[in-house]
Amino acid sequence: MKFDFSDSTLKDLISGRPLVEQVERTLAAPDGTPQIVMETVPITVLAIATVCMLRPTPEDGKLSFNEKIRRYKLGQKLVACSSSQDRVLELDSDEVSMIKTITGTLFGAMVVGQVVDFFEAAHNKQKQPTA
Numbered sequence: 001m002k003f004d005f006s007d008s009t010l011k012d013l014i015s016g017r018p019l020v021e022q023v024e025r026t027l028a029a030p031d032g033t034p035q036i037v038m039e040t041v042p043i044t045v046l047a048i049a050t051v052c053m054l055r056p057t058p059e060d061g062k063l064s065f066n067e068k069i070r071r072y073k074l075g076q077k078l079v080a081c082s083s084s085q086d087r088v089l090e091l092d093s094d095e096v097s098m099i100k101t102i103t104g105t106l107f108g109a110m111v112v113g114q115v116v117d118f119f120e121a122a123h124n125k126q127k128q129p130t131a
Contacts, residue, residue, distance in 0.1 A: 001092070001122070001123065001126055002088055002089070002090050003088065003089055003090075003091055003096075003118075004086075004087065004088045005044065005045060005081060005089065006086065006087040006088070008045035009042040009043070009044050010042075010045065010111060010114045011114070012110070013110055018043070019042065019043040019110075019111075020042055020043060021040070021041060021043055022039070022040055023039055023041055024036055024037075024039075025039050043111075045114070046078060047082070048111060049078050049115070050082065051106070052099055052102035052103050052106060053072070053075035053078060053098075053099070053102070054072070054075040054079075055106075057102060057106060070098075071098070071102075074095055074098065077089060096119050099115070100115060100119065103115045103116075
């Protein structure tokens with residue numbers, strides 16, 4: 001199933017504003033030397049899914065080698081999608097389930113609910129018959 005991550009910004013449900021995070025970026029200064037700057041960027045479902053696949057989790061010590069490789073390969077797909085222009089990615093139901101499960105382990109209700117809503121809305125949209 002194809003998922004369009006181009007408009008997947010998470011929102012603070014209380015304020016209605018986008019959830020944001022500070023990220024470090026390395027830019028070239030006018031003299032060519034690297035300069036580290038902090039940038040505020042919106043948190044997206046794609047970013048959450050990528051974190052879930054590539055960052056350590058409390059259960060990592062219990063995971064099999066094959067499961068770690070499976071997460072790594074999905075993480076690679078997600079990173080490639082975040083670098084693409086259209087931000088559309090084909091995911092199977094097992095991959096979506098894995099993203100939702102790990103999101104539930106690592107994040108709170110506000111993030112988990114919006115990630116689940118994103119995947120369910122995309123799934124329901126694709127099930128609708130076309131006119």
